[in-house]
Amino acid sequence: MGRYLENTMEGFRKAVNLGVGIESDVQLTRDNNLVCFHDKSFKVAGKWHDISKMNLEEIRSLKFVDKRVIPTVPELLQTFMNENSNLRFSFDIRSSLVGIKLINLILQYNLLHRVEITDRRLPILKKLRKYHEEANLVHTVPEKIKNFDDKKLDFALLEELKIDTLNIVSWRANPKNLKSIIDNGINCYVWGVNNKSRMKRLFSFNYQNKGVSAIYTDYPDTALKIEAQILGETLK
Numbered sequence: 001m002g003r004y005l006e007n008t009m010e011g012f013r014k015a016v017n018l019g020v021g022i023e024s025d026v027q028l029t030r031d032n033n034l035v036c037f038h039d040k041s042f043k044v045a046g047k048w049h050d051i052s053k054m055n056l057e058e059i060r061s062l063k064f065v066d067k068r069v070i071p072t073v074p075e076l077l078q079t080f081m082n083e084n085s086n087l088r089f090s091f092d093i094r095s096s097l098v099g100i101k102l103i104n105l106i107l108q109y110n111l112l113h114r115v116e117i118t119d120r121r122l123p124i125l126k127k128l129r130k131y132h133e134e135a136n137l138v139h140t141v142p143e144k145i146k147n148f149d150d151k152k153l154d155f156a157l158l159e160e161l162k163i164d165t166l167n168i169v170s171w172r173a174n175p176k177n178l179k180s181i182i183d184n185g186i187n188c189y190v191w192g193v194n195n196k197s198r199m200k201r202l203f204s205f206n207y208q209n210k211g212v213s214a215i216y217t218d219y220p221d222t223a224l225k226i227e228a229q230i231l232g233e234t235l236k
Contacts, residue, residue, distance in 0.1 A: 002194065002218030007036040009071050009079065016080050020220045021088040026073055028098050031055035034073040034105065040094065052094075073102065077109050089115045090216070092140070096127045103132050112136070118167055122157065129161045138189065140167040148177040155184045165213065167191055170198050173212070175205065182210050191216035199226045 004011035007024050015022050024036040033056040041050045044062045051059070059070055073091070080087060089111070093099045099117055106115045118138040119125055125137050145152050148168070158164075165187040168177065173190045181188045193199055193215040202212045203226060217223045 003221070005066055005068050006218075007038060007070070008068050009076070012071075012076060012080065015220060016083055016087060018220050018224060019084070020224070021090060021214075022076070022080065023090040023092070023216055024073075024076065025092045025094075026098055026102060027051045027094045028101065029054055029056050029059065031057075032101070034098065034101055035059070036071050036073060036076060073105060077105070077111065081109060081111060081114075087114065090118060090138070091115065092118045093124075096124045099124065099128045100131055103128065103135050107132075116165070122154070122161075125163060126161055129163075133162070137161065137163050138165045138167050139163050140191070141169075141172070143169045143172065146172065148172075148180045153184075155186070158186065165189060167216075170194075170202075173198075173202060175207070178205060178212065179207050182207055187213040189214045189216065193217045193223070194219060196222065196226060199223050200230065203227050203230045 001011060004014055012022050012024075025038040026034050027037055027040070029035055029051060030053055035051065035056070037051055040052070041048055043049070044064060049062070056072070077089070091102055093102065099119070102117060106112055112134060113136070116136040116138050117128065118140050120140045120142050122139065125139060128135060128137055139158060141148070141153065164185075166181055167189040168191070170190050170192040178188060190202055190212055193202060194217055199215070199217070199222070202215060205211050215223065
């Protein structure tokens, strides 16, 4: 969203052209359509609207100031899933019902291995694991948690739920927390990585021959350049 409107086909196209993955927020409309949109409610022409209380046709009829068109998840998957067999999709969900409908959809498209479902709420992730044993679930750690140790994070529960990846906010991605995650055998994603200094620090991090597994950024073009630069220096 640093270059294009977030959760739009134009922004997704830019990501695909760069060769990086797609991240989106997913909500459910009143008529059971999964749509890509961040906020639960929003204001257009001085009036507030709630995604869950509108059908898709009503949403599409709104005149956004930025002229966006809110895409559905099927539209997103149908457009890009065959362009790059390595393309990964990450979806942040609004509810367990959204997660279940999303799992059904990606099973329909045979994309289970390429889609990750992320959420902060472990009870919701537990419901999704009960619903499907092989869905790729990622736990986004609440920002209020400062230190990632056994007292703050239930690593035993993560193992029970077959969740092998934590997604943490960039300002909590200090070496101590990253090492704690790796020591517990968990992969680490970092979101909100939007400045060059954090990109450089995270791409350079190495502990026991492991590093950060993925980052979420509004500037993937910049991140790719920094990653290539660091990789080139490492190979010298």
